[in-house]
Amino acid sequence: MVHKVILDTDPGIDDAMAIAYAMAHPAIDLLALTTVFGNVSIQKATRNAQYILDVFGATEVEVAQGAKVPVVQAPLPHSEFVHGEDGIGNCYPESEPALNSAAKHAQLHNMSAADYIVDQARKHPGEITLVAVGPLTNLALALEKEPELPKLVKQLIVMGGAVDEPGNVTPLAEANFFNDPHAADRLLAHDWPMVVVGLDVTHKVMISDTHLARLRDEAGVTGDFLWRSSRFYVDFYASKGAAKDASERQCAMHDAAALVYLVEPDAFSLVSGAARVIDSGIASGQLALDQKGYQYATNDWADRATGNAACMAVDAERVLDSFLDNIINHRIT
Ligand code: RIB
Ligand code: CA
Numbered sequence: 001m002v003h004k005v006i007l008d009t010d011p012g013i014d015d016a017m018a019i020a021y022a023m024a025h026p027a028i029d030l031l032a033l034t035t036v037f038g039n040v041s042i043q044k045a046t047r048n049a050q051y052i053l054d055v056f057g058a059t060e061v062e063v064a065q066g067a068k069v070p071v072v073q074a075p076l077p078h079s080e081f082v083h084g085e086d087g088i089g090n091c092y093p094e095s096e097p098a099l100n101s102a103a104k105h106a107q108l109h110n111m112s113a114a115d116y117i118v119d120q121a122r123k124h125p126g127e128i129t130l131v132a133v134g135p136l137t138n139l140a141l142a143l144e145k146e147p148e149l150p151k152l153v154k155q156l157i158v159m160g161g162a163v164d165e166p167g168n169v170t171p172l173a174e175a176n177f178f179n180d181p182h183a184a185d186r187l188l189a190h191d192w193p194m195v196v197v198g199l200d201v202t203h204k205v206m207i208s209d210t211h212l213a214r215l216r217d218e219a220g221v222t223g224d225f226l227w228r229s230s231r232f233y234v235d236f237y238a239s240k241g242a243a244k245d246a247s248e249r250q251c252a253m254h255d256a257a258a259l260v261y262l263v264e265p266d267a268f269s270l271v272s273g274a275a276r277v278i279d280s281g282i283a284s285g286q287l288a289l290d291q292k293g294y295q296y297a298t299n300d301w302a303d304r305a306t307g308n309a310a311c312m313a314v315d316a317e318r319v320l321d322s323f324l325d326n327i328i329n330h331r332i333t
Helices: 013-024 042-055 113-123 136-146 175-179 181-188 211-217 218-237 253-263 315-331
Strands: 002-007 026-037 062-063 129-134 155-159 194-197 207-209 250-252 268-272 275-277 286-287 309-312
Touching: 002 013, 002 113, 002 211, 002 253, 013 026, 013 042, 013 250, 013 253, 013 315, 026 042, 026 113, 026 253, 042 062, 062 113, 113 129, 113 136, 129 136, 129 253, 136 181, 155 181, 155 253, 175 181, 181 275, 194 253, 207 211, 207 309, 207 315, 211 218, 211 315, 218 250, 218 315, 253 315
Parallel strands: 002 026, 002 129, 026 062, 129 155, 155 194, 194 309
Antiparallel strands: 207 250, 268 309, 275 286
């Protein structure tokens, strides 16, 4: 079975890893990248999406630009300190490539990301998998335009949130949910089905410099780009991130793990239940999943969809092998 995918993304170094895997995997048909603010501004996210597709030789994939700010809250600072000033480890060429000037470049669609998502879901009911690896703003806007969206798409896979694992922006919040908690909470009100691939599993799938060097040496231009762009990200992890005390230099490959879930769901264990995302105060961005279906004292979880799930455990070796093997097998020079 080949999955038709729209990848909603804020590229982003681990977003580039996700795009590389989506291009490489024979069971993924990547229809488009829809862009969103997050790691960088919307202008940089869109520019990076087009540039990454150019580098990976995937210029037939369309790009639709999306939201520049969250649905309710004021925008928070971008994450240049994690992903570099340009969002891709300072690998964006100094003399700007002439994007959109010729057919060999990935083209910018004239629809907004939210309109594009709705349009494709209506044209291909039950066929499209949405994979969202940035703040969920575009999807919340698409849901507002088309309330039947959860029934029109095949599934929704989200990289975001943390249930038992500590957050990566605050002790409670993961970056994508923190950047637009209202959007995440709106989506979780519906049964899609939606699967959250959050820090509970992505922090267990660390890609090391040994793995990244293998990509550099064996995966052509894609591997070379992933090696170069990950230098900044690996430095961040070594200095401040979760891998500070690791024996080898490494980083998380968050967004790529969401795509591995699509094609290898058996590598993950899920817990489903009613979920909320806290949208203000010091717990803003926290994913609060009712893992027990308990009768609580308030109704805040009572009317929520219960068919959505979060990944709580993962076979990390299997995810890493799938990532490396598929990108190396798809080598382009
Ligand atoms: O918390 C990890 C997520 O935040 C990833 O999607 C990464 O790209 C950043 O946006
Ligand atoms: Ca991302």
